[in-house]
Amino acid sequence: MKMSGAQMVCEALIAEGVKTVFGYPGGAIMNVYDEIYKQKSFEHILTRHEQAAVHAADGYARATGEVGVAMVTSGPGFTNAVTGLATAYMDSIPLIVISGQVPLSLIGTDAFQEIDAVGISRPCTKHNYLVDDIANLPRILKEAFFIAKSGRPGPVLIDIPKDITAEIGDFVYPKEVNIPTYKPSYKGNDRQIKKAAEAIIAAKKPLLYLGGGVVLSNAGDEIRKLAQLTQIPAVETLMARGVMGDTNPLFIGMLGMHGSYASNMAMSETDLIISLGARFDDRVTGKLSEFARYADIIHVDIDPANIGKLVDVDYPIVGDINKVVAKLINFLQGEVKPDRYQAWREMLARYNELHPLSYQDSDDILKPQWVIERIGKLVGEDAIITSDVGQHQMWAAQFYPFDRPRQWINSGGLGTMGFGFPAALGAKRGCPDKVVINITGDGSILMNIQELVTASEYKIPVINVILNNHYLGMVRQWQTFFYDKRYSETDLSHQPDFVALAKACGGIGYNVTTKAEFDEALKDAMEKNQVCLMNVAVSRLENVLPMVPSGGALYNMLLEYKD
Amino acid sequence: MQEVRRVISVIVMNESSVLAWVSGLFAGRGYNIESLTVAPIPRGNLSRITIVTKGSNRVIEQITKQLNKLVSTLKVIEHEEMVEKEMVLIKFSNQENISDIQALSSAYNGGIVNVGEGVIIVMAADESKRIENFIAATHRYNPIEVVRGGIVAIER
Numbered sequence A: 001m002k003m004s005g006a007q008m009v010c011e012a013l014i015a016e017g018v019k020t021v022f023g024y025p026g027g028a029i030m031n032v033y034d035e036i037y038k039q040k041s042f043e044h045i046l047t048r049h050e051q052a053a054v055h056a057a058d059g060y061a062r063a064t065g066e067v068g069v070a071m072v073t074s075g076p077g078f079t080n081a082v083t084g085l086a087t088a089y090m091d092s093i094p095l096i097v098i099s100g101q102v103p104l105s106l107i108g109t110d111a112f113q114e115i116d117a118v119g120i121s122r123p124c125t126k127h128n129y130l131v132d133d134i135a136n137l138p139r140i141l142k143e144a145f146f147i148a149k150s151g152r153p154g155p156v157l158i159d160i161p162k163d164i165t166a167e168i169g170d171f172v173y174p175k176e177v178n179i180p181t182y183k184p185s186y187k188g189n190d191r192q193i194k195k196a197a198e199a200i201i202a203a204k205k206p207l208l209y210l211g212g213g214v215v216l217s218n219a220g221d222e223i224r225k226l227a228q229l230t231q232i233p234a235v236e237t238l239m240a241r242g243v244m245g246d247t248n249p250l251f252i253g254m255l256g257m258h259g260s261y262a263s264n265m266a267m268s269e270t271d272l273i274i275s276l277g278a279r280f281d282d283r284v285t286g287k288l289s290e291f292a293r294y295a296d297i298i299h300v301d302i303d304p305a306n307i308g309k310l311v312d313v314d315y316p317i318v319g320d321i322n323k324v325v326a327k328l329i330n331f332l333q334g335e336v337k338p339d340r341y342q343a344w345r346e347m348l349a350r351y352n353e354l355h356p357l358s359y360q361d362s363d364d365i366l367k368p369q370w371v372i373e374r375i376g377k378l379v380g381e382d383a384i385i386t387s388d389v390g391q392h393q394m395w396a397a398q399f400y401p402f403d404r405p406r407q408w409i410n411s412g413g414l415g416t417m418g419f420g421f422p423a424a425l426g427a428k429r430g431c432p433d434k435v436v437i438n439i440t441g442d443g444s445i446l447m448n449i450q451e452l453v454t455a456s457e458y459k460i461p462v463i464n465v466i467l468n469n470h471y472l473g474m475v476r477q478w479q480t481f482f483y484d485k486r487y488s489e490t491d492l493s494h495q496p497d498f499v500a501l502a503k504a505c506g507g508i509g510y511n512v513t514t515k516a517e518f519d520e521a522l523k524d525a526m527e528k529n530q531v532c533l534m535n536v537a538v539s540r541l542e543n544v545l546p547m548v549p550s551g552g553a554l555y556n557m558l559l560e561y562k563d
Numbered sequence B: 001m002q003e004v005r006r007v008i009s010v011i012v013m014n015e016s017s018v019l020a021w022v023s024g025l026f027a028g029r030g031y032n033i034e035s036l037t038v039a040p041i042p043r044g045n046l047s048r049i050t051i052v053t054k055g056s057n058r059v060i061e062q063i064t065k066q067l068n069k070l071v072s073t074l075k076v077i078e079h080e081e082m083v084e085k086e087m088v089l090i091k092f093s094n095q096e097n098i099s100d101i102q103a104l105s106s107a108y109n110g111g112i113v114n115v116g117e118g119v120i121i122v123m124a125a126d127e128s129k130r131i132e133n134f135i136a137a138t139h140r141y142n143p144i145e146v147v148r149g150g151i152v153a154i155e156r
C-alpha cells in the first residue's frame, strides 16, 4: 500500500499492538503527529517534558513487560530524552524512542534543531537507526521492536528526517525479521546446565543470587519452583525485589551496599553462587578481591558479555533464565533431599535474627521506614511501587513487603533522580487496576514535578509519597559518614509549598506529620483517585543501614551509626 | 595483570554507522586501540575491521564479547595463527643515497614506488615489528615523512 512515512510509523505501532505512546511534538516530528491526530487505535499522552515521556514509556514497559514507546522532536526534544534512554539502557528495558530529525538534505549543515541523535545515543541504546531512505522504514520499524525486546532487551532509537515522514512509499509491514548479524541464543548449553546441576547437588552452602534479568525474562515462577524443589535460600539484588516473594521462607533478603546482614554474609560464605540474571555490579559485590571467596560460580545470563566481566565463572551458561532454570529443574528433580542444605539455611536464619533490618521508631517524629512499612500494611500486594533515587529508594527496597516481580520499579543501574513519578504514570497507564505509589524524596520529586499537570489532565491517579527530610538525604548521609558532616549543598530547607503546588497543577496535596495523619491521607488519596503529593515530614538525619562503605568488603558492614 | 597484544578481525555489516559503534565501544569502555583498518569485503555487503589492541586477558575477552554484541557484527575473529602485514610509505630527498635506500626497502618486501621532483617515495610491507625496524633503519637517510598503514591479518 502507498502511504507517507508518517503513516508508516503509525501503522507499525498499530501492528505491534501499541496501546499508549508518550511524547512531545515539535517541528521535525509534526508529520507523524498529524497522523497520530487522525487515528484512533492508540492513545498519545502528552507529558510536559521529553525526559518524562521516555521514563513513562519505561515505567509502562517495566510494569507490563511490553515494549514502551516514546516520541520526541529533533534537537532539544531528543537531547531531553537522552537521560530516559540511558536509564532504560542501564536496566535493559525494552523501549522504542522515535525522534524527528531535520530533512536529509540539511543533515550535517548545523540546521535549526539539528543534533546528531544517533551519535549521542550510541552509548546508551542497544541499537539505533537514522532512516535515510523511505524504502527501509518498514523494515527498520519491525527490526527495532524485535531488537528492543529480544535477547538482552534495551532501548532502540529511530531517528527519522522530516522529509522521509512526508515522502510517499510502499508499505508492507514485514512479518518476520532477518538480521543475519543478530541471533541471540536462548536455550543454554545442555552439557553446561547438567554440570551446573551436578555442582548444585555437590554443594553444601549454595545460594541463589537473583538479578533483574529474572524479572525481564518473566522467570519468577520457574525460580520459585527451583527454590522450592531444592530448598536453596535466595538473595535478591535491588532489581530483583519481589521475585521470591518476601514471605517465602527461602528468601533471605536484599544484598549489596544497603543489603541485609544475612544476605551479605550469605554471599560471603556460600560455596556455590547460582547467579541468575544478575551482573555482579559494584554496588552488590563490594571489594572484588574479597567477594565470595569460598564460592564457585554458576552464571546464567542472556548476555555473554556479562559472564566473566568482573568475576571468574566456573559454570558459564548463556541463555534465557526461564528456559535454563526449567532445564535445571529437570536435572535436579529427585536429586536433592529437602534437608540437604538445612544447616546452611538455619545459619542464615540465625544471621537474620542476629541483625534484622531495623530502625528506631519514634512517637515524636515520623520515621521514613515506618511510612514504607505502613504503606505495605495498608496497600500491600495491590500496589505497584516506583521510586526515585536516594535514601527513600533504599528504604523502600528494604522495608516494603514485595510479593511478585514487576511490583517494584526503580532506576537501579543509572540511578536517575526524577524517574519515579513519570515511571509511575506509565505503570498506572499499563496497569490501571493497581494502586501506583511513587515513594520519593523532596529532592527527586522536583526533577519531574511538571508531570503533575500530565497526571491531572489524563486522570492518572498516581500517589506520590514524599519522604521529606529537607535534605538530599543520601548525599547528606555520605557527608555525615565520610566528609566530617560538611553538608555541602545538600540542605533543602528552602521548600516549595507542596500542597499548593499539587493544587495548582490540578492534584491534591497533603501535609503529613503524624501516623494518624498518614493513614488518613493515604485512605483519602485512594478514595479520591486523583494524582496527589503527600508531603510527609520525616526525621531529618536518619541513615540507611546496614551500609557497605564504597570499595569495602561486602562482609564489613556498618550496622549502626552513633553520633 | 599482564597485558597481551591481540589482533582482532571484526566482520560487520557495511553500514555508515558501524565504524562509530566499534570505535565508540573502545573509547567508551576505555579499551586501547593500537591500529585500526577498515575495508569492504569483496562481493556482498560486509566489511572487515582489523584492530590491534592490548590488554589483560579479561579485557581482551570483554572486547571480543562486546564487539560480538553489537547488532551489526557478524563475527569476531581473535587471531592466533595468522599472517599479519603492515604497510609503510616513506618520503626521502633524492639527495640521499638512493641505492642504499632501495636495497634496504627490498629487504622489507618493498621498493621505490615513486620518483618525483626532488623526492623519492619508498614502500615496505611486512610484519609490524619489522616495519618498526625498517623505519628505524631509514633514520640516517633523513626521512621527510613516514606514513604507516595499520595492520591487516588473515588466518593461516
Ligand SMILES: Cc1ncc(C[n+]2csc(CCOP(=O)(O)OP(=O)(O)O)c2C)c(N)n1
Binding pocket: A388, A389, A390, A391, A392, A393, A415, A416, A417, A418, A440, A441, A442, A443, A444, A445, A467, A469, A471, A472, A473, A474, A475
Ligand atoms: C539526576 C541525578 N542527580 C544527582 C544524583 C545524585 N544523588 C543521588 S541520591 C541524591 C539525593 C536524593 O535526595 P532526595 O530525593 O531528597 O532523597 P533522599 O535521599 O533524601 O531520600 C542525589 C543528589 C542522582 N542520583 N541523580
